[in-house]
Amino acid sequence: MSDWPKKTEYLGRSTPRVDGPAKVTGAAKYASDVQPEGWLYGMILRSKWPSAVIRSIDLEKAKAVPGIKAAVTVRNGERHVRYYGEELAAVAGVSKQACLDALRLITVEASPQPFVVDVVEAIKPDSARVFADAPNLGEAKIKEEGDIHGAFGKCDVVVEGEFSTQVQLHQALETHGNTIQVETDDACTAWASTQGIFSVRDGLASNLNIPQTRVRVITDYMGGGFGAKFGPGVEGSLAARMSRETGLPVKIMLTRFEESLAVGIRPSSYQRIKLGADKEGKLIAFDLDAFGSAGFASGGSSAGGGGGAGFPAPYIYRVPNVRAKHAGVAINAGSARAFRAPGHPQGSFGMESILDDLAVKLGIDPVEIRLKNDPLELRRKEYEIGREKFDWLQKYRPPGTSPGPIKTGVGVAGATWGGGGRGTKAQATINPDGTVEIRCGTQDLGTGARTVVALVAAEIFGLPPERISARIGDTEFPASGGSGGSTTTASVAPAIFDVCTKALNELQVLSGVADARGANFDAACRKLGMEPVVMQGEWREGLSSSGVGGVQFAEVDVDTETGFIKVKKILVVQDCGLVVNKLTAESQVNGGVIMGLGYALYEQRVMDPQTGVCLNPNFETYKLPGAADVPEIEIVLLDMPERGVIGIGEPVTIPTAAAVANAVANAIGVRVHSLPITPDKVLEALGQIPAGPETASSDLDKSFVVVEDLPAVAGEFTDDVPS
């Protein structure tokens, strides 16, 4: 179906990023590097209370600090803050020290309120409430198909399990923030660390109450977003207000501490699953009772935006009899934001874990049970490719049978994603001197979007990518969408294809050169005389599509005496349609796997139930995988040019944790039911920990009873969470 050239010169090869040298030499200026003339530091005062009614905020002493040019409150009048770290006020001044001093001089009069930060506590009927007028546990949503009540009776085997997943933080290397300049005539320029320049533009226009045409957003380079950087944020609106007040540019880049509190999370999940099948392993019935928290705004009727805690279930499998129930729980913590494949890693961990338990009970090989039940032919093919490559049949042993104290295990899991393209416009200019400039209002959130623009243009014109000036990250360029949902490459590549094809045609017509590509290009351009070719183009059908599978195999060593897990290898078999740039596609896979390893083994936001504060708002105790933790990652990309371009950013992070968890269970012969799988949990599962005080899992056990009692409303269950 696709119009992409069959034989390619640049597409599908491994091309280094066109902006690589600028990045490694520091020539690339990120949002945090921008320093317009006269700029001021801005900093935010945040709530020290997990819940409090703010009576008054006195800024006078702060304003008197030498060097301070502005101080504002987030809102006037009394208000209720509902988490530790919620924004209260901000200052702008000529130095960081002036701002730090000023923040400490702001006096806040507040009445602290009862709070709860633990999800399992929050659903108890006598828990403190996040919103006084509603229980923390929202109304459950239920999806029902078939006859769940009768179906379990017809199953030959039934397995049950309780699973939980943690709150994960985005932790992009560059924190959230903007430098914003509002001129006296209200013209606004923002240098933003964002994955959506147009959504930041629209947000700022509405914050400042000015037309969108008055706002220009520039994102030349930014250091990652993972779904949490679509709007200007409270920090953006505060910078804009203080810039308007002072007439000077104001920069607010969050600190790592702030980054850990207020700008998004992946919601937690608590899942009780019952799964039934026939003797052959064919799935018959699936029952899920789940809850989780997306932060303070999570609880049903009390929700105030910020995304839900739902997840797709029974994930990639089609089971004839399904009941899936999910409820959101409000706690006093910052809100969720879209996070690389929202909902999917949670859904994948629960479902793929219980499926392996079922396979073990039936004595069926884990790959085999997936081949039996996976509805997607492409993914079944990927399992078969992976089984070969990974040497699965050699490596797989019955659970816990690897000899010695350090046990080896293997596991596998699959994923699904959309990743299609959508409206994107672009402009191409061909100058008489042979220079080419492409403008497109997309942004590069670190995935290599600028290189995609250059590569597609290079292919059409037959020129080396260095000859293309790829200009992106500016709202004055033709509009494109936010970089989310793995849509960027599938949106941008077709638009560039379209505009370059048109521009090449025009060049050929005007110059009279029949084939102006490659070696003929410069000569054709010279014939243009004074007039450059300027062409508009856009995304159109036929060059991209949507829907990918993807499977991952994991091999781990588990030290049964210390609980330490070493991941030895991850094999990824992934489709993404036409591979535009093999190098950056593989980079996406590596990054997705590494993020998945963090989710599997290390990462977790820790809140203190007694005080409501976050205890690990830094990279020292919020543990991210480091170079030494990264195993061999083998990547098999199924290049399918006939399908057009499809995104790959999100699917590759989904199944890693489930595959690792299954490998750990296979190694030690017992399952760790909660992520991250840290040494303490491994030792607990192995019964190595001396009997002590009550554990978290026994508490969790009781909490499902509470959920069961709650009234449920029939409703659409979140199956595909937008991102």
Add this chain to the structure above:
Amino acid sequence: MKAFEYVNALTPTSAAGLLGENGRYLAGGIDLLGEMKEYIATPSRVVNVKNLPESKTLTVSDGVLRLGANVTVAGIAAETEILTGWPALAEAARDVGSPQIRAVATLGGNLAQHSRCWYYRQRDLTCLKRGGNTCYARDGQNKYNAIFSGNPCISPVVSNLAVALSALDARVVVQRKEGEASLTVSELYQDAWSNPLAQNSLAPGDLILAVSVPSDGRKSAYLQMSEKSDFDWALVSCAVSGKIEDGKISGARIVLGSVAPVPLVAADAAAFLEGKPLDESSVTQAAEIALAKATPFAHNGYKVPIARALIRRALLKLLV
């Protein structure tokens, strides 16, 4: 951080005088600046001790290793004489933080570093150790806290070097008032065992000058277990030393880190091993004895099996 005055100390004796009311010594600055940025420490004056004479030298003479207080952790890790003569120390140094941290961190600063309990380091809380009324960790998120303590604070000692140096019977030379004191590692930390406000036994003004490590034909080993493969604090660390003859051990020292406010010397376990061959059975019994009195909290019982495994493995390592 709060504005402060910066001065350079040129002699050990002048350094203490320069501290004034609430001054602090600055070596690599990793720990001190962390505390200052969070307003946990607000000194009016910071006294740089990195330029003190001889403080960066490392010598071996008559079988005694002498390390100036400002030798870096990376310097210790890279020294082949240490790796062969005092392997526990080299291995402990190699496991400290990341390459960047090791390059800047000093021996003196590593020994004198303050609590890493995440309640202590939380800018908006004032726990017992910071002069408040409550230890939040006891009933809270105590996964990384101690399983032995002689006081209400259960913040564990986290210096890798302290654990190794204790097992190696090192002496810490401290400038104290007008004179020099020579402390065992246990003496350097003992106040932290009984006093929740103490990080160690150093009084304000006490300055670590050097560390000397004897070599009396001992073998030594250090092992730690963290959640990550690298750049992570030890959940538990263990250093052992002893003389080995015909596979039998004498004069053993077994020391655990990250389990108590001080490097925990397992004297009973060491006594049990005296004269015994090191084998699966003896080291397993020694490990049992060492952990017999552990009193874990809700979330740190897992440290017990890890400590046992490390003791066994470290002791057996002495045989190779």
